[in-house]
Amino acid sequence: MESTMSVEVERKFVCDADIQKQLEEIGAVCIGQKQFQDKYFDTPDFLLTLRDVWLRCRQGCWELKCATVTKAEDRVGEPQKAELCSRYQEITNLSQIQLKVREFMKEGNGEQKTANQTHPVVHQDTPKTEGAENCPTGNESWLMELNLVCFAEFTTQRCSFTFGGEGDESGVRVDLDQADFGYCVGEIEVLVPQGEDIQSALRKIEKTAQRLGLSGDQRVQGKMDVYLQRYCPEHYAKLLSAYIL
Ligand code: V4E
Numbered sequence: 001m002e003s004t005m006s007v008e009v010e011r012k013f014v015c016d017a018d019i020q021k022q023l024e025e026i027g028a029v030c031i032g033q034k035q036f037q038d039k040y041f042d043t044p045d046f047l048l049t050l051r052d053v054w055l056r057c058r059q060g061c062w063e064l065k066c067a068t069v070t071k072a073e074d075r076v077g078e079p080q081k082a083e084l085c086s087r088y089q090e091i092t093n094l095s096q097i098q099l100k101v102r103e104f105m106k107e108g109n110g111e112q113k114t115a116n117q118t119h120p121v122v123h124q125d126t127p128k129t130e131g132a133e134n135c136p137t138g139n140e141s142w143l144m145e146l147n148l149v150c151f152a153e154f155t156t157q158r159c160s161f162t163f164g165g166e167g168d169e170s171g172v173r174v175d176l177d178q179a180d181f182g183y184c185v186g187e188i189e190v191l192v193p194q195g196e197d198i199q200s201a202l203r204k205i206e207k208t209a210q211r212l213g214l215s216g217d218q219r220v221q222g223k224m225d226v227y228l229q230r231y232c233p234e235h236y237a238k239l240l241s242a243y244i245l
Helices: 019-025 079-084 092-109 141-145 199-211 223-231 234-241
Strands: 005-013 029-040 053-058 061-067 085-091 149-162 172-179 182-195
Touching: 005 199, 019 029, 019 172, 029 079, 053 092, 061 079, 061 092, 085 092, 149 223, 172 199, 182 223, 223 234
Parallel strands: none
Antiparallel strands: 005 085, 005 182, 029 053, 029 149, 053 061, 061 085, 149 172, 172 182
8 A cells, every 4th residue: 555545445355266267358457466464453442343444463563444424325426336345434644543543532432441441342253463563563552551452353365356457346455255264255345545536446346346246235344354254243233333344
C-alpha cells in the first residue's frame, strides 16, 4: 500500500479448485506469493471492533481499517454491488492511527481505562502461529496506555494477481488467501485514493466477478469472521448482533 490513507473496496468470494486457471483465462497475471502474520488489537470490551474499526499489526507494520459508510448507506444507489462489496478507509501511518484510535475511544468511552485495568482476552484453543514474538515491534507503550490487547492472531499464505493494460480491470487485484486455521477465501479489490470516486471501483469489481463467473449474491465470510466464530464465539455473536459482520 503506497499512500497512508485510501479506501479499500473489495468483494470476497469462495475459491474453486480451478480458480487459478480461471484467473489466467481472463488475463490475470500472478504477481507473487507471500506469507504474513496478522495480529489484531482491541480493548478487552471491544470498543473498536464494535464500531467496525480494525487495528492490526501485519509483519511489524500497523494498519487501521475503519468503515466509511454504514451498511444502510452502502445499499443506496447500486444495491446489488454495494451489498457484496465492503469499503474501508485504510490508514497506515502510525501517528495517524494512534490519533484516530484515541478519537474512537473518547467517543466510545467518555473516559479511557488505564493500563492497570488491562486483562487478557479469552480465546478458545486458538492456533499457535510461529514467529508471533516478532510482531508488534518497537515501542508498545501506546498499546498499554490505550488498553489494547491482541484478540486474534493468524498467518496467511497469499497468492496475488493483477491485470495488465488500461482496460476494465486496471487497478484490480485478486488475492487468494489460505489462513493457517484452515480457511481459504478470495478477494477482488481496488484501492481508491482518499476522496476519489468509488463507483468506478465497484464497477470494476463487479465486471471482474462476472468474468470469473461468480454469481453468488450471498456475503462470503472473511478470515476474521471464521476466526472469531471458531475461537471467540461471544465476541462474534456481539459483532453479528451489531451488524458489523
Ligand atoms: C474490515 C474487517 C477486518 C479487517 C481485515 O479484513 P480483510 O480485508 O478481510 O482482511 P485481509 O487480510 O484480506 O486484509 P487486506 O490484505 O485485504 O488488507 S476483519 C473484519 N472486517 C469487517 C468486514 C466486513 N464487515 N465485511 C467484509 C466483507 N469484510 C470485512
